[in-house]
Amino acid sequence: MDQTATVSTLEKIVSEFDLVFRNKGMVSPSMSPDTVLDGSLGLESLDFAEVVLRLEQVFGVDPFGQDTIPEVRTLSDLCSLYGPVP
Amino acid sequence: MNRLAPFESGPARRLFESLIPTDRPAFIDPAWTVDWECWIESVGRLRGELGPLRDCRVGLPVRPNAAVYAILTALGTLGVDICLLDARWTEDTLARLNILDGLDAVVDIPDLRGPDGFAIRELRTTGRGSGRGVITIYTSGSTGLPKAVAHDWNSLTRPVRRGGASRNQRWLLTYRPQLYAGLQVFFQALLQQGTLVLPEPEASPGELVDLMGRAAVTAVSATPSYWRRLLMHVGLPRLNALNLEQITLGGEVTDQTLLDSLKRAFPAARIVHIYATSELGRCFSVKDGLEGFPASFLENCSEDGVSLKVEDGELLARSLNGDLTARPPSSTGDPKAGGWVATGDLVQPRGDRYVFIGRKSDIINVGGNKVQPLRVEQLILTIPGVRDVRVFPRKSSLVGQMVACEFVVRDGPAAVEREIGRVCREALSSHEVPRFVTAVSTIGLSVAGKKLRGSHAEH
Structure with a gap:
C-alpha cells in the first residue's frame, strides 16, 4: 500500500472538512478515519454536499455521480471512494 | 406593389x-x-x-x-x-x-x-x-x-422617442448592433437626426470614456452590467467631466445602488430604465430614479401601449397595439389567454412599487429549495468593496444544484470573501448561501451585454 498516497487522501479530505467548518464559523473537530459522518459533527446535509463538490475539485472525480450512491458512514468510508483506505 | x-x-x-442637418456627423466610427x-x-x-x-x-x-x-x-x-x-x-x-x-x-x-x-x-x-x-x-x-x-x-x-430633448443627441452604441437594443439606438439616432458614435467592439472602459469625451457623446443606452463596468474601472472625476444628458438602462434589472451611483457620476443626466425584451419590444420606462416600477403601472396602459398585470408573482404584459412584433408563433414568450404574455420576470410588491426579484428561469434549485440569484446578488452588492457579483448554480450530484458566486473587488479579496460569507449566513437561509465564492477580475457578459446566467456560464 502506498502510505504517502493514503495519508495524503485523508489529509486532503480533512482539510476540505476544515474549510467547510470554518466557513460556517465553527471550530473543526478532531477527525480520524473512524469518525462517523452524521449530524453529531454539526454539519447538515448541504454541508456534506459542499464537501463532496470540493473533493471533486481536489480529486477530479465525483463518486456520488455514478449509477449507485455509495454508502458512507465513516470518514474511512469516504476516503475509500477517493483513494486507498488507511 | x-x-x-x-x-x-x-x-x-x-x-x-426633412432638411438634412449640416452641423453634425451622422456616424462616428x-x-x-x-x-x-x-x-x-x-x-x-x-x-x-x-x-x-x-x-x-x-x-x-x-x-x-x-x-x-x-x-x-x-x-x-x-x-x-x-x-x-x-x-x-x-x-x-x-x-x-x-x-x-x-x-x-x-x-x-x-x-x-x-x-x-x-x-x-x-x-x-x-x-x-x-x-x-x-x-x-x-x-x-x-x-x-x-x-x-x-x-x-x-x-x-415605434419606440423611438421624438422631439424635445431627444433631438440631436449623440448616442454611444454599447449594444451588439444586430440585436434589438442595438437597433433601437440606431433608429433613435437615425430618426432624430442625431449622431451615432460607434466604438471598437473590444474597447476597454478607459477607451470608451475617452471616446465619449472626444466625440462629445450626450446619450448612452446600456445594460446595468455595462454601466457597473464603467463605474468600476473609471474614476468619478473622469465620468463627471462627461456631458451626458441622457442615460438609459435596459436588458437587466436595475437596482437602487446603481441608480444612485449613476446620479452621483452624472448629476445632470436624465436617467431612465426601460423594460423590454426582444420578443415583446419596449413595454414601459421608469424615470423617477427609483428601482422597480410604480404599482400604478398595473392600472394604466403605458405610453408604449402595453398593459401589465401580476399573476403568481410573475409579470404579464399585453400590447394594446395588437401583436407587439410580427413574430412567428413559435418564437413568442409563453402566451396566456386574452393576449397576455408571461414575461418570465418575477416581481414583488414593496410599498407603492413593484420590484424585480429575478427570472423564473434563473431560479437555482438546491435540494428542492428555490434560490433567486438576483436576491443574493443584491445582498452581496451592499457589502463595502464589492464592485460586481454574479451568483450562479453549480451542479451537485447530491442536491441537484448549489449556489456559487464570483465577485469583483479592487483590494483585499480575502477579507471581502469572508465578509460575503458572514453577511450571507446572517441574512439568508442555509440553502441560499453561496458555498463557492471566488474573486475574479471581471464578470463575464453575454453578447447582449448581460450577466451570464445558468450553469453553462460556470467557470
Whole structure:
C-alpha cells in the first residue's frame, strides 16, 4: 500500500472538512478515519454536499455521480471512494 | 406593389423628406466619420445598386459601422426581407442554425471605410422575400441557440422617442448592433437626426470614456452590467467631466445602488430604465430614479401601449397595439389567454412599487429549495468593496444544484470573501448561501451585454 498516497487522501479530505467548518464559523473537530459522518459533527446535509463538490475539485472525480450512491458512514468510508483506505 | 412600403407610412420616411442637418456627423466610427448629407447620398446610391434584391430575403452580417447601416437602410427602403446576422458567426454556425437555406443572398462589406465596396453573395436565383420588409433578429440566446424573431420597420421604430430633448443627441452604441437594443439606438439616432458614435467592439472602459469625451457623446443606452463596468474601472472625476444628458438602462434589472451611483457620476443626466425584451419590444420606462416600477403601472396602459398585470408573482404584459412584433408563433414568450404574455420576470410588491426579484428561469434549485440569484446578488452588492457579483448554480450530484458566486473587488479579496460569507449566513437561509465564492477580475457578459446566467456560464 502506498502510505504517502493514503495519508495524503485523508489529509486532503480533512482539510476540505476544515474549510467547510470554518466557513460556517465553527471550530473543526478532531477527525480520524473512524469518525462517523452524521449530524453529531454539526454539519447538515448541504454541508456534506459542499464537501463532496470540493473533493471533486481536489480529486477530479465525483463518486456520488455514478449509477449507485455509495454508502458512507465513516470518514474511512469516504476516503475509500477517493483513494486507498488507511 | 409599392416598394417603398416599409417607409411609406413609417417615421423613416420623414428622414428623407426633412432638411438634412449640416452641423453634425451622422456616424462616428473607427474607420469612417460621415456627415448626414454624404451618408444619405450613399443610401440613395445603394438603393439603386441593390435594386435587383428587392424580392429577396437577404442576410446582412452587421458590424457597428456607418457603411453597414447605409446598406441596412437602403435595403429597408426597397422592402427587402433582411436577416441580421452576427458578423462573427462562422459558416459552421450559419449551417448549424440553418440560416443560409432560407436566404437568397448575403450582402457583406469587406471594406469598412465606406459602403461602396459591398459584395453580394448570391445563394439562389428565386426570390424568397415577402416584399414587406420583414427584419429577422436572432436573439442573443443566453441559454441555447439563438432564436429568430421577425420584426418589421414599424415595430422597430415605434419606440423611438421624438422631439424635445431627444433631438440631436449623440448616442454611444454599447449594444451588439444586430440585436434589438442595438437597433433601437440606431433608429433613435437615425430618426432624430442625431449622431451615432460607434466604438471598437473590444474597447476597454478607459477607451470608451475617452471616446465619449472626444466625440462629445450626450446619450448612452446600456445594460446595468455595462454601466457597473464603467463605474468600476473609471474614476468619478473622469465620468463627471462627461456631458451626458441622457442615460438609459435596459436588458437587466436595475437596482437602487446603481441608480444612485449613476446620479452621483452624472448629476445632470436624465436617467431612465426601460423594460423590454426582444420578443415583446419596449413595454414601459421608469424615470423617477427609483428601482422597480410604480404599482400604478398595473392600472394604466403605458405610453408604449402595453398593459401589465401580476399573476403568481410573475409579470404579464399585453400590447394594446395588437401583436407587439410580427413574430412567428413559435418564437413568442409563453402566451396566456386574452393576449397576455408571461414575461418570465418575477416581481414583488414593496410599498407603492413593484420590484424585480429575478427570472423564473434563473431560479437555482438546491435540494428542492428555490434560490433567486438576483436576491443574493443584491445582498452581496451592499457589502463595502464589492464592485460586481454574479451568483450562479453549480451542479451537485447530491442536491441537484448549489449556489456559487464570483465577485469583483479592487483590494483585499480575502477579507471581502469572508465578509460575503458572514453577511450571507446572517441574512439568508442555509440553502441560499453561496458555498463557492471566488474573486475574479471581471464578470463575464453575454453578447447582449448581460450577466451570464445558468450553469453553462460556470467557470
